[in-house]
Amino acid sequence: MTTSHTTEVAGGPAPAIGFFERYLSVWVLLCILTGILLGRALPDVFKTIASLEVARVNIPVGLLIWVMIIPMLIKIDFGALAQVTSQWRGIGVTLVVNWLIKPFSMAFLGWLFIRHLFAGWLPAGQLDSYIAGLILLAAAPCTAMVFVWSQLCRGDPYFTLSQVALNDSIMILAFAPLVAFLLGLSAITVPWDTLITSVVLYIILPVILAQAARRMLLARGRGHLERAVQKLAPFSISALLLTLILLFAFQGEAITRQPLVIALLAVPILIQVFFNAGLAYLLNRRFSVAHCVAGPSSLIGASNFFELAVATAISLFGFESGAALATVVGVLIEVPVMLLVVAVVNRSQRWYEERM
Numbered sequence: 001m002t003t004s005h006t007t008e009v010a011g012g013p014a015p016a017i018g019f020f021e022r023y024l025s026v027w028v029l030l031c032i033l034t035g036i037l038l039g040r041a042l043p044d045v046f047k048t049i050a051s052l053e054v055a056r057v058n059i060p061v062g063l064l065i066w067v068m069i070i071p072m073l074i075k076i077d078f079g080a081l082a083q084v085t086s087q088w089r090g091i092g093v094t095l096v097v098n099w100l101i102k103p104f105s106m107a108f109l110g111w112l113f114i115r116h117l118f119a120g121w122l123p124a125g126q127l128d129s130y131i132a133g134l135i136l137l138a139a140a141p142c143t144a145m146v147f148v149w150s151q152l153c154r155g156d157p158y159f160t161l162s163q164v165a166l167n168d169s170i171m172i173l174a175f176a177p178l179v180a181f182l183l184g185l186s187a188i189t190v191p192w193d194t195l196i197t198s199v200v201l202y203i204i205l206p207v208i209l210a211q212a213a214r215r216m217l218l219a220r221g222r223g224h225l226e227r228a229v230q231k232l233a234p235f236s237i238s239a240l241l242l243t244l245i246l247l248f249a250f251q252g253e254a255i256t257r258q259p260l261v262i263a264l265l266a267v268p269i270l271i272q273v274f275f276n277a278g279l280a281y282l283l284n285r286r287f288s289v290a291h292c293v294a295g296p297s298s299l300i301g302a303s304n305f306f307e308l309a310v311a312t313a314i315s316l317f318g319f320e321s322g323a324a325l326a327t328v329v330g331v332l333i334e335v336p337v338m339l340l341v342v343a344v345v346n347r348s349q350r351w352y353e354e355r356m
Contacts, residue, residue, distance in 0.1 A: 028331055031248060034248070038249050039249030039250060050250065050318075050319050061243060065310075065311040068236050068307050070210045071229065071235065072307075073168075074217070076165055076210070077161060078211065087156070089284070089289050090284060091162070091163055093284050093289070093301075094163055095166070095170075099174065102272065102276045102302075105272055106135060106268065110135060112268075113264070113267055113268045114130045114134070114265075114268070118264045121264060128322075132186070132316070132317060133309070133324065135186070136179060136308075137306060138272060138304060139179050140171050140175050140304070140309070142303035146160060146296065146300050147161075150295065152346075153342050153346055155292055155299075156293050160300070167300070175308075176196055176198075198316065202308055202311045203308065213228075244331065246319065250319040262329055262332070269329060269330055270337060272302075274302075276302045279301070280300075280301035281294055281297075281352075284298070291349050291352050294352065295346075298341065309330065313326070
């Protein structure tokens, strides 16, 4: 998620959270209404947009995703990987939660709630697609917004930076196999060519372009990098909102027919956020990790790279799929839920540090 906050958090104070980010859920709700209204008013226009595909990748959405993701990746300093060993216990806890627990727990929650507990209230033809969207949402950890959460819980900026750099490096190699494996466990057919294309388009190429831009900006001085990040932030959030309008223009009819779907999809997402945040926090306490590391560790462990999830869901399953809708529900609840986790981390600091 894009923010008005740079990742060079160790270099001085920065705004805690930008205006757009603080009210992201409000903007998403407005996008829902706007998309539904536009979809009904201009159905032929959106059908034309949906048809602009190459190898099942929608060109307009692909461009919007790049505008959304590349400014965020410019912030990431892969040189921070050298600091990984200095906080190895906190790093280890976060890696286990991010890659060995969160995706699998979400697959289980999707199976439990979507295929069983809520199946009678959901469209029967979309059950597999909803589960796929939930898996995509949990298969990659959040990359940028965690810097804001880390600052709000007074987290160690060097730990946060090195953890995000490490997660991004792992994601390049692990995202596609992990998604394919979990979807296979859920008996959902995965078009490998489309999945690999999504990884190349939405992870590998953006990382290469962003890091090249970062090097060029740093060559002119760190101030140029920070100013560029500030200027690009509004473009990122605008691209996200435009993507959501497109999604809801196609999802509008399904949502108006069954508005309960969004609330039902939110349940497993909420449970996995609180479960993984709590697990990471308690494991860090068990291993006597400092609170300034445990806070961002639990937040990184709980949050999701929903930009990538939305893009991959569209590529794999299409605009009108339940998978795309499920990933958007993650966008809808991200900010208020993570702010609640931040509040719990801050208020429990005294308890956390007792008998450590």
